[in-house]
Amino acid sequence: MEFQKTPGWMDWYTGPSKPKFKLPAGAVDAHCHVFGPGHEFPYAPERKYTPCDASKAQLYALRDHLGFARNVVVQATCHGADNRAMVDALVSSGGKARGVATVKRSVTDEELQAMHDAGVRGVRFNFVKRLVDFTPKDELLEIAKRVQMYGWHVVIYFEAVDLPELWDFFTALPTNIVVDHMGRPDVTKPVDGPEFELFVKFMREHKNVWSKVTCPERLSVSGPKALNGEQNAYQDVIPFAKRIVDEFPDRVIWGTDWPHPNLKDHMPDDGLLVDFIPHIATTEEQQRKLLVDNPMRLYWPEETF
Ligand SMILES: O=C(O)/C=C(\C=C(/O)C(=O)O)C(=O)O
Numbered sequence: 001m002e003f004q005k006t007p008g009w010m011d012w013y014t015g016p017s018k019p020k021f022k023l024p025a026g027a028v029d030a031h032c033h034v035f036g037p038g039h040e041f042p043y044a045p046e047r048k049y050t051p052c053d054a055s056k057a058q059l060y061a062l063r064d065h066l067g068f069a070r071n072v073v074v075q076a077t078c079h080g081a082d083n084r085a086m087v088d089a090l091v092s093s094g095g096k097a098r099g100v101a102t103v104k105r106s107v108t109d110e111e112l113q114a115m116h117d118a119g120v121r122g123v124r125f126n127f128v129k130r131l132v133d134f135t136p137k138d139e140l141l142e143i144a145k146r147v148q149m150y151g152w153h154v155v156i157y158f159e160a161v162d163l164p165e166l167w168d169f170f171t172a173l174p175t176n177i178v179v180d181h182m183g184r185p186d187v188t189k190p191v192d193g194p195e196f197e198l199f200v201k202f203m204r205e206h207k208n209v210w211s212k213v214t215c216p217e218r219l220s221v222s223g224p225k226a227l228n229g230e231q232n233a234y235q236d237v238i239p240f241a242k243r244i245v246d247e248f249p250d251r252v253i254w255g256t257d258w259p260h261p262n263l264k265d266h267m268p269d270d271g272l273l274v275d276f277i278p279h280i281a282t283t284e285e286q287q288r289k290l291l292v293d294n295p296m297r298l299y300w301p302e303e304t305f
Pocket residue numbers: 075076077078131157180218257260261262
């Protein structure tokens with residue numbers, strides 16, 4: 001079955017540079033996806049976009065090129081609740097990949113157990129309206145209570161403006177919570193302004209809340225260009241991500257977000273994204289926690305002590 005990419009789709013960057021920043025041994029790319037390939041793993045009928053294919057082999061080649069040791073493969077919305085492509089990537093990784101699935105309340109205990117056996121360790125609740133249709137909160141809470149039995153956590157993806165309305169639901173979740181991309185702050189607003197202060201309050205008051213300090217390429221208005229040494233790539237995102245790393249060094253993780261769905265104005269060189277890390281995690285200890293200790297505790301707890 002042939003799938004036509006969404007008009008204007010930007011394919012992932014084919015010639016990533018070697019990062020200048022040397023990742024610590026055992027580093028985990030804790031947020032990435034696989035897309036299809038569509039002829040083997042068809043895209044979901046309910047999807048809001050149709051991507052290019054982006055295979056497990058290409059993901060793992062990028063892992064090795066950048067210097068990561070492991071991946072956390074997050075179910076992409078273009079596959080809906082059909083987790084086969086993501087699970088196939090986990091099973092093919094030789095134990096080097098864990099996953100985050102999307103499930104409906106109709107998922108059976110046998111299906112959850114099979115996903116757990118394959119390496120799934122979380123479910124994703126997506127509230128970004130351009131990506132998914134609404135799911136009733138009672139269904140999501142029921143799913144969270146069921147997956148708690150497997151020790152899984154809940155990954156949440158939302159827009160910062162929606163946090164006030166979602167606050168009560170999020171703070172009632174019984175599991176660990178991992179926030180995608182810091183809850184997508186508007187980086188044109190002050191880092192100590194009311195919008196981001198609410199997100200910091202969310203993490204400060206709820207010790208079960210973690211954040212991915214990821215996707216400067218999605219959040220930045222200043223863009224990818226470092227202007228004659230006076231400005232770093234994605235300069236305007238640095239204060240937000242650095243604040244979260246500085247205040248919550250034990251509850252942050254990082255990922256490439258390869259193959260970068262739905263970007264409109266540029267496609268980042270993944271090697272340069274890795275070089276962004278030392279600007280937000282400025283000490284070796286912060287870098288080790290962000291890239292190794294924290295993702296290992298969350299996704300490979302049996303290997304940590
Ligand atoms: O890849 C991301 O984390 C961000 C996006 C897409 C998805 O997460 C997805 O489709 O599952 C987005 O902002 O479009």
